[in-house]
Structures are given as C-alpha cells and as structure tokens.
Amino acid sequence: MTRIGLLGGSFNPAHGGHRAISLFARNALDLDEVWWLVSPGNPLKPEKGMAPLPARLAHARKVARRAPIRATAIERQLGTRYTIDTLRALRLRYPHHDFIWLMGADNLAQFSRWKNWRGIAHLMPIAVIARPGYDAGARGSAAMSWLRRFVRPARQSADWTNWRVPALVLLRFRPDPRSATLLRQADPLWHREYEATRVRDPLTRRYIV
Numbered sequence: 478m479t480r481i482g483l484l485g486g487s488f489n490p491a492h493g494g495h496r497a498i499s500l501f502a503r504n505a506l507d508l509d510e511v512w513w514l515v516s517p518g519n520p521l522k523p524e525k526g527m528a529p530l531p532a533r534l535a536h537a538r539k540v541a542r543r544a545p546i547r548a549t550a551i552e553r554q555l556g557t558r559y560t561i562d563t564l565r566a567l568r569l570r571y572p573h574h575d576f577i578w579l580m581g582a583d584n585l586a587q588f589s590r591w592k593n594w595r596g597i598a599h600l601m602p603i604a605v606i607a608r609p610g611y612d613a614g615a616r617g618s619a620a621m622s623w624l625r626r627f628v629r630p631a632r633q634s635a636d637w638t639n640w641r642v643p644a645l646v647l648l649r650f651r652p653d654p655r656s657a658t659l660l661r662q663a664d665p666l667w668h669r670e671y672e673a674t675r676v677r678d679p680l681t682r683r684y685i686v
C-alpha cells in the first residue's frame with residue numbers, strides 16, 4: 478500500500494508554506510507522497526479573486542517540483558465539489574493507497590461548516606498541522622469538541638495506517654507566516670504569466686482547461 482497525504486485547497490496561489498508543511502507532514506507521517514488537491518472551486522470561498530484552475534495548477538506544480546508532492550486537479554474529472562465526495566471517489570479509484578487527510582489548524586477551526594465533516598473523520602485519519610494565529614480557535618472549535626476523544630499521540634503519527642477511524646493527530650510545526658492572501662494582496666495578477674500555459678494533470682494525464 479502506498480501512503481498518501483492529501484492536502485486540499487484553492488492554492489490561490491500555492492507557495493513555499495504549502496511545500497514546507499507538506500514535507501514536514503511527509504516526514505512525520507512516513508508518507509510516500511503528498512497530493513495537493515487543487516480545487517476547481519471552494520464552496521466556502523467567494524469566486525471573486527479566484528484565479529483560473531489551469532493557472533493555479535500550473536503554479537502549484539512549479540512550487541512542488543523536485544519534491545515528493547503531486548499537484549492535481551483530479552476533482553475536475555471526478556466531478557466532485559465537496560471534500561467528502563472527493564475522498565470517497567479517491568478511495569474507490571486507488572484501492573492500493575492508504576490516505577490521510579492533512580489540514581491546517583485554520584481549517585480545523587471551521588471544519589464543522591464542511592459538508593458531512595463527521596463522515597470525513599470516519600473515512601480516513603486526519604492530521605492537523607499547527608498554523609500561527611489559529612491554534613486557539615481550532616482547539617475551541619465545535620469540530621474539535623467532538624474530535625478530541627479521538628486524538629492520538631504525535632509520537633505515534635507514523636503508525637496512522639493501523640489506527641481505527643475516527644483518528645486525529647496534532648502535529649506541531651514551526652511558525653510560517655506565509656499565506657496566499659498576502660501573496661494576492663502583493664500581486665493580484667500573479668496568474669497572468671500562466672494564461673498561455675497548457676498543463677497536464679499528473680494523475681489523470683488530461684489537460685486542464
């Protein structure tokens with residue numbers, strides 16, 4: 478079984494912080510790869526200011542190059558919009574992979590707003606990576622009040638494939654202030670350089686349009 482960490486998001490744009498936490502998670506969880514699930518559209522984020530999917534994928538692949546990270550827009554082919562549906566589809570499509578869901582503490586803080594978030598927790602283990610400014614909100618969140626009983630010690634994180642779900646591990650990572658929001662504020666048209674780029678998805682082998 479191949480051990481895969483799944484990090485979802487808009488990646489608008491991807492940046493070194495995404496890469497750093499992915500490599501940290503790979504080491505802590507003994508992963509073979511991390512897949513960045515570049516979302517066609519995040520239900521919890523406005524469409525205004527969202528760069529085109531091909532540009533976001535092309536830039537994510539650039540940020541991830543020469544690392545055990547695959548940036549993919551497979552949700553476009555799967556036709557899924559919500560994380561729970563994507564994860565179910567991936568488990569069916571890749572039966573010889575073990576998956577663990579990766580997310581920052583900022584996402585845990587609003588996890589209870591996700592469609593069938595308890596279903597996600599019952600589907601695969603979850604690793605939450607600390608993010609400056611969000612840890613307190615994550616610990617006091619509605620989702621964490623339910624998930625707290627399922628927390629596993631960080632020292633056991635490499636054994637996640639043997640855990641019975643729901644299972645959650647909290648990983649401490651050095652503070653990283655980088656964010657896509659700040660990058661967009663500094664350069665709202667960052668995606669223009671990718672307008673003429675044709676990008677092939679590394680999993681589906683199809684061009685993303």
